[in-house]
Amino acid sequence: MEQELAVAEEPASPRRRRPRRRTRTVRSNLQPSLGAEDPAAGASKGERLLTRGCVQHLADNRLKTTKYTLLSFLPKNLFEQFHRLANVYFVFIALLNFVPAVNAFQPGLALAPVLFILAVTAIKDLWEDYSRHRSDHEINHLGCLVFSREEKKYVNRYWKEIRVGDFVHLRCNEIIPADILLLSSSDPDGLCHIETANLDGETNLKQRQVVRGFSELVSEFNPLTFTSVIECEKPNNDLSRFRGCIIHSNGERAGLHKENLLLRGCTIRNTEAVAGIVIYAGHETKALLNNSGPRYKRSQLERQMNCDVLWCVLLLVFMSLFSAVGHGLWVWRYQEKKALFDVPESDGSSLSPATAAVYSFLTMIIVLQVLIPVSLYVSIEIVKLCQVYFINQDIELYDEETDSQLQCRALNITEDLGQIQYIFSDKTGTLTENKMVFRRCTVSGIEYSHDANAQRLARYQEVDSEEEEVISRVGTVSQRGSIGSHQSIWITHRNQSIKTHRRTSSRAEAKRASMLSKHTAFSSPMEKDITPDPKLLEKVSECDRFLAIASHQEHPLAHLSPELSDVFDFFIALTICNTVVVTSPDQPRQKVRVRLELKSPVKTIEDFLRRFTPSRQASGYSNTGNLATNKSSHKSGSSVLSSLSQDSMLLKLEERLGQAASTLAPNGYSSQAGQAEELRYEAESPDEAALVYAARAYSCTLVHRLQNQVSVELPHLGRLTFELLHTLGFDSIRKRMSVVIRHPLTDEINVYTKGADSVVMDLLLPCSSDDTRGRHQKKIRSRTQHYLNLYAVEGLRTLCIAKRVLSKEEYACWLQGHIEAESSVNNREELLFQSAIRLETNLHLLGATGIEDRLQDGVPETIAKLRQAGLQIWVLTGDKQETAINIAYACKLLDHGEEVITLNAESQEACAALLDQCLHYVRSKGSQSSPENTESDVSMGFSFNPASTSPASGPSPSLVIDGRSLAYALEKSLEDKFLFLAKQCRSVLCCRSTPLQKSMVVKLVRSKLKAMTLAIGDGANDVSMIQVADVGVGISGQEGMQAVMASDFAVPRFRYLERLLIVHGHWCYSRLANMVLYFFYKNTMFVGLLFWFQFYCGFSASAMIDQWYLIFFNLLFSSLPQLVTGVLDKDVPANMLLKEPQLYKSGQNMEEYRPRAFWLNMVDAAFQSLVCFFIPYLAYYDSDVDVFTWGTPVTAIALLTFLLHLGIETKTWTWLNWLACGFSTFLFFSVALIYNTSCATCYPPSNPYWTMQTLLGDPLFYLTCLIAPVSALLPRLFFKALLGSLFPTQLQMGRRLAKKFPSKYTTPKETSTQAQPPGDPETAFSGRRTMGPSESLPKDRQLACSPEASGEPSALDTNMPLKDDTLLEGLGTQVPGSSVPREAVSEECPGHSNGKPTSESPAAPLSSLFNLPSFSSLNWISSLSLASGLGSVLQLSRGSLQMDKQDSPPQPDQDLRVLGRYIF
């Protein structure tokens, strides 16, 4: 009784005038009586009980995810199963059989199949439910500390016993059992860190804060004295929002937000102990509300199949009707003739023909029910489960780095993967790593190019490639002995490098990470160690030194030149304008803080007035140089970092630190050099961390961040502690964030804003062009804008940094509004937004940064493959146009050889006009180039050479559209035009699109083009798109799990999409399509046998096949082989599919299962049933055979025909297939034998006793069983062979090729897995990535240089399409023993020169080859390092390259200029 629920759902308070049920009120469970101010809760228990009775029940913390209880299982499960129409149909049929006049089988027997199906499903459900129950039980019985009223202390209780209103005490590393309002923390600042990995996969720590009003309590929090009432929203699933307020007993109100809430499933980190009150429990917690279970979608194939099932129903009705009419006529004919075989009704009267026809109709429906495949749905479900299992198990889809494999979250759309036509991809985090690396910056209009940094980045790849060379040598040696000929080597290397790449990098990183910490989110060495630009570094230290001297003057900053002041502010902004949490790796955070008088950010006006008295507080900064602050050593340390391998780097690290310490010691700055403490930065978004690391490289080190202060360490100035007044967080509408601080040096209130250049540039203080200062500012701005554009062209993410100095009055004015906004409960977000906008104006531009978001491994390759596979790829990104275009070029989405249509319209009309123009242009272009170039490769010539997409046949242009134009284009009036245009384009790039637009685009394509769509993304902004698409793929990347939660499939990286679609998708589709077709064939053929018999039994719905065979034939005898084939059949081996992605088109075009195939199949089934019926008919014509002795051979013939038919359809025969076929035959005969022996009188009307035994002694039985299946299948076999020879499909060609070169397409897998040392090199990919843009050169470059490598130029012209083979052949003969880095050879033709770096000859062709208008390739080549050997060659050709570049201006620009008028 004491733990009684003292919570009520009630109108919060009358004056709020909120509808009932909008809020929930939570009170302590420990208070026997409640505050008098609360009207709803009386003092007496009875009243409370009453309240409780009438309010809505609040969930307790018991987790119950089970669907059934023991009692409810049967009815509930049956009810659910009968939602499936097919089940209802089958039950109806079975029940129909109980009507004596129409029954065909023994009534009980007729129920068997449907009961079997129901039972299988029920058992499956039961098992699932049981495992859920077990996991629930486990969770429910976890323990945690709950405050008990009787014992006046925290006692251990199970999770399930926690109620809303309980007080829970949690210690470090405990999992939070419910949604808890944080009331106290062991942390002196009332903070608490949680890790939300279980919830959203983000591993960085998030900060939570004790509810205001409680953090002030210095004494320990005592639940007994808690009398406040909490008002909050009803349970909802929004993880990022929590609103409410707490009403203290003195009537004071305080707002609550998501920073106060600890979410169930998260883990407490870095905090010793916390306590709180439970707000939502059990199923009302946000974690559980967010869990929406696996999704059920219906695949396209299934939809088509359902349509064909309907055809079958029609066929069934037709057959039954035909039979009914026939029977009516038959009865009418014999009615008057007193036929001996006529059986009158029980009363002696004979049936009228009409009644007989009706009865016959119903009976026929029962007898022919086999036509509607009972087991089809169950079989498909089983097959799909197995497919999902195999996809999950695929080792090639396993990501070593994250130790995750592909997850299939939707179980029943596997075959849709094989039919995708459009891919909609997010950019950031999907195509790119979402690992940000600081690249360059502009401060005060001066660009600092950070060349050394670029070289350093390149060096990371160099290290990798060196390692790789060693391994490839090993690989070569190990393979030379193998018979695997030259072709296999190529594949082997490729595979090896793909596999090993991840491994090496992950190993190196893991080592480092394990030294640093367990949970570091975004910190690979690449991101952390930034080489500063010397010029800028000079300026920073100058500034620093100056300030150190001037710091005691009145206005230290005033004496700095504007530029230096900007530099200083720039780095301060980089360091503090973020929400990065600083932690030290090993011990829980020790707070050595400088105590200020002020505890929290300014919250009230009085507070403000009190704090901002004119008297200057001298404690602004403290020169506490004795702290472990050898961060500056990183500067020197990282510059020392050169070509060290990553492994040895760790060893060197300490050395360097020591070194640095000793060199710095004379300056009197560094002490405690031995304590190599490294600070970790945990940021919510990776670019924040990148900026903080960048600032650290310039010795501006963020050392502390608390709720209300930020400490920055500078080498000369020492530690500056900024008082953090407000943080205005980032949101996607404002696209910026700001911090309000009080500067310790000047005591001014500064606003630092960091945000997208498009918004920040508009918010700058308008500068007059009169005075020099204004002009200077203007100049700076235009320069900065220029550099920003440059950065964007380079594919960097740009951010502008700006500053605003607030006067006290301005601040006070703003603060008032802000506090109001903050304390409001109603539309707090809206008000805060307004408030932020008020603050972020009249900014002073400091500078801009360019951050590189690196492409993920293998993205260009994957995109190229998917392209070849006939998939249209659209990239929908929120990034700005220039950045997006550049990334698109880098990942080969756009080709330099092709035209780009850019659609930037300012208005609806302009957009319409533009669309018309573009359409006109595209049409005129289309008519010039050869029509139907996409179809050409489908026909005879199986061109493995992707020539059809080569520029020769005229490339279709690409379309780039920005968000605003997209909004216009998606209007009803324009969408058709837009779609038509987009359809003509090779790829589409939508920039600056909102999540809603993304989903609208997907929806439009899906509904209007009737195309299969796949959306892939990694962030919350992709969720809507993922949900709308036919197949949603989530990337479990850096941005949490929201996309994964919404997805059907979750992949660790973008490149796995290739294998998922091209291999598994193709297989799943082909398997299921063939299985479904086979199912229809099988049933039709079987029913055909019965139907033909009707002509010889007076259409009386008699069956010659024993009812037992009839009912169990589909279920038992013939089901296993097709399941095995459906699960295991591989029409083309995986390597072949990957090698020749265009094979994927067969799925897109629905080649395997289209209406024509269905009807051909049905015709074949009819033919086969005719043969299988009439051969035994004629063989036994006018003999003394009885019905069932004749029917049994017919059944056996049918079974054998099915098996043989399946044999023709099966493409790969494993021992499992043989076993299944053997088992099927064996099962039929053994069941028949047993059945025919078991009982002499039991199975009327078929008295099958000893039938099978007799038949087995009859030669005629064997003779018919031999001839009927053979003659039934001869035509099929013949036509298959004919088609295979004369008109082979691409798939068949692929299969043949794979068979011809088995070593090439099948063995590499084995060899690579064997020859793979545990941790070998990477860089196939990074090397290739380096080459990124240059790779977009046409393929024939490989050919051009193949002769010199192969030494037999003749190979060139004869074997154009077989280029890989020839290449390798030549290679194999030429350098069998040498240690040529085959990796490079196979990847990139220029790599050949690796083998003979001395020869000058490659340079000439190379330079001409690079003579392409690739406007960014120069940048790539010059700024990124190349694989070591390659570098030297390229150096040679660089001069010419530069020349080329000058006379070939950036391609897109050119295009745009050509296209005209509306561009940029």
Place this chain on the structure above:
Amino acid sequence: MAMNYNAKDEVDGGPPCAPGGAAKTRRPDNTAFKQQRLPAWQPILTAGTVLPTFFIIGLIFIPIGIGIFVTSNNIREIEIDYTGTEPSSPCNKCLSPNVTSCFCTINFTLEESFEGNVFMYYGLSNFYQNHRRYVKSRDDSQLNGDPSALLNPSKECEPYRRSEDKPIAPCGAIANSMFNDTLELFLVTNESDLTLTPITLKKKGIAWWTDKNVKFRNPPGAGSLEEKFKDTTKPVNWHQPVYKLDTDEDNNGFINEDFIVWMRTAALPTFRKLYRLIERRSDLHPTLPAGQYYLNITYNYPVHSFDGRKRMILSTISWMGGKNPFLGIAYITIGSISFLLGVVLLVINHKYRNSSNTADITI
């Protein structure tokens, strides 16, 4: 529905990317089965690969067909239609419904003598023994001698279940419509004086052994058959009760073999049923020498009303049963077609091999 709320994730607390060490990775097993790399035979259906199959089929089927054809041709068979629809037929007189017990005699000539055991069949045409309601209309328990079923036959037997308030034994339409013509065969040994030698027709051994000994049994109990069936009545169409089907105790009642044979319902509307056996005599004489025969028919069974036909068939048998020219022809035909198709494929293969080979290379 928090269906997939994963307990393990919550309990283990491990983020997916926690450095799990060597012990616990999610790396799938690299086995041939899980990686779908089971060794497999991958046939590709083209003219070249398939044509051996066609030739082999042809080569196997044609000899089998010839063998069957020859065997079937060696079987002697004669079929005499005695329905009597033609006015010239001696049995024409029996068609009129007034005639009750009608006898007719048909004479025929065997051109060749029949060697070995000769089977005597009666054949019916246009008789739908496989009609659904007809097939069902029986009670196997009763026929198996179950005393309770004897007195209370299954409902399936309606309307031939009870008659005159007594249960019918055997009940049902099948039994009721039992063939009840009697056929006798005489050899005219001397043409001039018409000396008739009766041919011994064996009544027993015409039914399946299992039917006679397992499925069909007379009701148990002591006493004569008549006593065992005393509470039952004969089927409506029968002239005699079931216990008077034969004089031989071993061939009477439910285990009368004519009855058993009839109860095995024929598969197709044109069928024959074994009527008698003519066993080979031990001496060197043929079982049925060539010559003239008289077939004496006691004409009871009315088939004319529903356009049925009645036949008497005499046939020798071979290893593959009775005469059946179809199967032999079918084998030869299919074999030849297969062979022909094989040739076609051979031509195609020859003609297109070059192109397909080059296609393979250019691929």
